[in-house]
Amino acid sequence: MTLLDRALEKSENLFSDGEFITKLSSLVSLVTDSKNSMSNDDLTNYYSKGLLGILVELGIQTKIIDNPIKNCPPFLIGTRIESPKLKTILLYGHGDTVPLQQGQWNDGICPNELKIIGEKIYGRGVADNKGQHLINLLALRSILKTRKKLGFNLKVIFEMGEEIGSPGLFELCEQHKDYLKSDVLIASDGPRVAIDVPTLFLGSRGAINFELEVKYREGAHHSGNWGGVLRDPGVRLSHALSVIADKNGKILIENWKPTSLTAEVRDRLKLLPSTISETLEIDENWGEPKLSANEKLFGWNSFSILALGSGDINIPVNAIQPSANALCQLRFVVGTDADKIISSLRDHLDRHGFEDIKIITDNAINFEATRTNLNNIWLEKVEGILEEFHGDKIHVIPNLAGSLPNNCFTDVLNVPTIWIPHSYKECSQHAPNEHLPIKLLRDALLLMTNLYWYLGDND
Ligand SMILES: [Zn+2]
Numbered sequence: 001m002t003l004l005d006r007a008l009e010k011s012e013n014l015f016s017d018g019e020f021i022t023k024l025s026s027l028v029s030l031v032t033d034s035k036n037s038m039s040n041d042d043l044t045n046y047y048s049k050g051l052l053g054i055l056v057e058l059g060i061q062t063k064i065i066d067n068p069i070k071n072c073p074p075f076l077i078g079t080r081i082e083s084p085k086l087k088t089i090l091l092y093g094h095g096d097t098v099p100l101q102q103g104q105w106n107d108g109i110c111p112n113e114l115k116i117i118g119e120k121i122y123g124r125g126v127a128d129n130k131g132q133h134l135i136n137l138l139a140l141r142s143i144l145k146t147r148k149k150l151g152f153n154l155k156v157i158f159e160m161g162e163e164i165g166s167p168g169l170f171e172l173c174e175q176h177k178d179y180l181k182s183d184v185l186i187a188s189d190g191p192r193v194a195i196d197v198p199t200l201f202l203g204s205r206g207a208i209n210f211e212l213e214v215k216y217r218e219g220a221h222h223s224g225n226w227g228g229v230l231r232d233p234g235v236r237l238s239h240a241l242s243v244i245a246d247k248n249g250k251i252l253i254e255n256w257k258p259t260s261l262t263a264e265v266r267d268r269l270k271l272l273p274s275t276i277s278e279t280l281e282i283d284e285n286w287g288e289p290k291l292s293a294n295e296k297l298f299g300w301n302s303f304s305i306l307a308l309g310s311g312d313i314n315i316p317v318n319a320i321q322p323s324a325n326a327l328c329q330l331r332f333v334v335g336t337d338a339d340k341i342i343s344s345l346r347d348h349l350d351r352h353g354f355e356d357i358k359i360i361t362d363n364a365i366n367f368e369a370t371r372t373n374l375n376n377i378w379l380e381k382v383e384g385i386l387e388e389f390h391g392d393k394i395h396v397i398p399n400l401a402g403s404l405p406n407n408c409f410t411d412v413l414n415v416p417t418i419w420i421p422h423s424y425k426e427c428s429q430h431a432p433n434e435h436l437p438i439k440l441l442r443d444a445l446l447l448m449t450n451l452y453w454y455l456g457d458n459d
Contacts, residue, residue, distance in 0.1 A: 004453050007146040011449040014138055015442050021121070023138070025114035026050065027095075027130040028123035034073065034096035034164045043073040043160035046095035050130075051076065051158060054137050058144060060156060068171035073160035075172050077180065080154045086457055088153040090182035090415060091140075093133030094162035094189075097125040104432040111434070120435045127436050128429035129162070132188040132422045135441065139448035143456065151456020155182050165366070166405035173412040184378045185409045185417045186451075188444075190402065193272055193395040195424040195440060198386045198447055202379065203399035203417060204406045205298075205331045206369030208341055209306070211360040212237060212326045220311070220319035233324035234310035240354040241326060244345070245303045249286045255344035260335025261291075261299040264374055265398050269294040272395055277425060297401045301332040333399060334371045341365075367403035372416040374398065382418050382451065389450045420448070 001009075014020040027050045037043050047064060055062050055078060062078035073096070081088075100111040101124075109115050111124040125131070143150055157180065161167050173180060192199040214233035221230055245251055272294050276282050287296045296302070310324035311317070330341060337344075342361050349357050372379065379396075386394050400419070409417050422444035428434045 003146055004450070007142045007449055007453055008446055010142040010145060011139060011445045012442070014142075014445065015438070020134075020138065020441070020445070021114065021116070023054070024121070024123075024126065024131055024134055027134060028114045028125050029112055030095075031100065031112050032096045032125070032160060033099045034161050035099055037073075037096075040071075040073045040160075043096060046160060047074075047076045047158065050095060051137075054141065055156070058137065058140055058154070060154065062156075065172060065176070067161070067168040068175060069168040072167040075160075075168070076156070076158040077172075077176060078156045079179070080150070082149055082151070082153055086152050087184070087455075088155055088182040089455065090180065090185045090187075090409070090413070091133070091136055091154065091156045092158070092185060092187040092409070093136070093156075094129045094159050094166075095125075095133075096160040096163050097128065097130070098163050098430050100124050101432045106433055109433070111432075116438070119439065120437050121441070122433060122435040124434055127191075127423040127427040127434055129189050131436055131441060133158075135422050135445045136186075136188055136448055139445055139452055142449050143452050147453075147456065147458075149456070150452065151458060155180055162405070166408070169405050169408045170412060173408045177413065180413055182413065182415050185413075185415050186382070186420065187417070188420050188422050189404065190400055190419065190421040191423045191425045191427060191429075192421050193397065195437070196443075197392075197395050198390050199395040199397065199421055200379070200383060200386070201397040201400045201419045201421070202374070202376075203334065203371035203410065204367065204369070204404040205301075205333050205399055205401055206336070206338060207329060207331050207366045207403045208338070208361075208364075209327065209329045209366055210342060210345075212240065212328060213323065213358045213360055214240075214325075214356060215323040215358070216356075217322050220317065220321050223318045223320050226320055230320045232320055234321060236354070236356065237310070237324040237326060240349060240352075240357045241305065243348065243352045243354070244328075248289075249303070250288055251301060251303050253344055253348045255337060255340055256301055256303070256330060256332070258299075258301055258333045258335040260333055260371075261295060265299055266295065268374060268396055268398060269299060271393065272397065279426065298397050298399060299333060301330060301336055304329045304331070331401070331403070332369050334369045336369060338365055338368065367405065368407035368411065369399070370404075370406040370410045370417065371399045372410065372418065376416045378416050378418060381455070382420075385451050385454045386420075386447065389447060420451075
C-alpha cells in the first residue's frame with residue numbers, strides 16, 4: 001500500500017468510523033445565522049468551538065482579527081509555513097449561514113441538529129458552507145497524518161459574514177496582504193454542474209442592484225376625474241423597462257454587453273452538459289439570441305426585475321398612482337465595463353425620452369466580476385490531477401453564474417482562484433431541507449485528499 005493509498009484510506013475511514021458525521025454535526029449545532037445574530041460572540045464561537053481543534057491539528061497558527069468595518073463579525077486567519085521554498089495554497093471558507101427557517105423543514109427536522117435520512121444528511125450549513133470547508137480541512141489532515149507534512153505552505157481565511165455580503169473582507173485582504181500572500185486560492189462553495197462529476201469554476205459573475213423610480217406628484221388622483229390628463233407612472237415605467245430589455249429578455253443597452261465571450265471560452269462551455277437542470281425547464285428563447293444556455297448563464301450578462309410596484313395590488317383603487325418603482329439587477333461577467341453600467345443606463349434612458357425616470361443607486365457594485373485566465377498554470381495542474389482521479393473529463397466553468405466576494409482574492413491578493421464545489425444544485429441551500437448526499441461528501445473528501453497529495457512536494 002502506497003502512502004497515498006494510506007491517506008485515502010484515512011479519509012475513507014472518516015465515514016466508516018463516524019468521525020466525519022460527528023464533526024459536521026458539531027459545526028451544524030452552532031447556530032451561525034449572520035443575518036439575525038444578536039452579537040458577534042455567537043458567530044465567533046464557530047472559530048473557537050467549531051474550527052480551532054482541527055486547525056490546531058493541522059499545525060496552523062491562527063489569529064482572530066477584528067472586522068475593519070465596525071460591528072461586523074471578526075475574521076480568522078492563519079498560516080502553516082513548512083518552507084519558504086514551497087508554494088503556498090490559500091484556503092477560504094465561511095462559517096455563517098442563512099436563517100434556520102425552523103419549522104419549515106420536512107419530517108420535523110431541526111435545522112441545527114444534523115439528521116441522516118436515507119442516503120442524505122440534513123442541516124443548515126451542510127452544503128453552504130460548513131460541510132464544504134470541513135471536507136477540505138479533513139482532506140488536509142489525512143495528508144498531514146500520513147506524509148507528516150503537507151508539502152506546501154497553507155494559509156487560511158474564515159469569515160462569518162458571507163451571507164450578508166462579506167463586509168470587511170476586501171479591507172482585511174488589503175490590510176493583511178503580506179500575511180496572506182499566496183500562490184493560489186483553492187476553495188469550495190456552490191454546486192457542481194453534475195452531481196457525479198467534479199467541477200471547477202474560476203471566478204464569478206458580478207452583480208449590481210439599482211432602483212428605477214418615476215414620481216410625478218404627491219398622492220393618488222381619481223382616475224375618473226383625472227384619467228387622460230395626468231401622466232401615469234406605471235405606464236411610463238413599463239415603457240422605460242421595455243427599452244432596457246426586449247420582450248424576450250435580450251439586453252438592449254450596447255454597453256451592457258460583455259466583450260469576453262471568446263472562442264476559447266465558448267469551447268470550454270461546449271464541454272458542459274447541455275441540460276442545465278433535471279427539475280426546472282428552461283426557456284429556450286429567453287435572453288440573448290443564438291447563444292447556448294451555458295453561454296447565457298456563464299458567459300453573458302442578464303438583466304432582472306427583482307420587484308416591481310405601483311399602487312397596492314391587494315387593495316386597488318380607481319386612481320392614477322403618484323409613483324412607480326422597479327428594483328433591478330444586472331448580473332455581469334468580466335469584460336463588462338462595470339464602472340459605466342449606471343451611466344450607460346442613464347444615457348440610454350435619456351436617448352429614449354425617459355429623462356423623468358430616476359435611477360436610485362449608491363453607485364456601488366454589489367459584487368465584482370472575476371475570472372482566472374483559462375491558460376493559468378494552476379488550472380492546468382489541478383484539472384489534470386482531478387481528471388486523473390475521476391478517470392474522465394471534469395467540468396470546468398470560466399465563472400460561476402452567481403456571485404462571490406472573489407475579487408478580494410483576484411484583485412487584492414492577486415492570486416488565481418480555483419473553486420472546487422462539493423455540493424449539487426438540488427441541495428436546497430438557502431431554503432428549508434438543506435442537505436447533501438453522503439456519497440457526494442465521501443467522493444469529494446477523497447477527491448480533495450488526492451488533489452492535496454499531488455499538489456504537495458513529495459521530497
Ligand atoms: Zn450562501
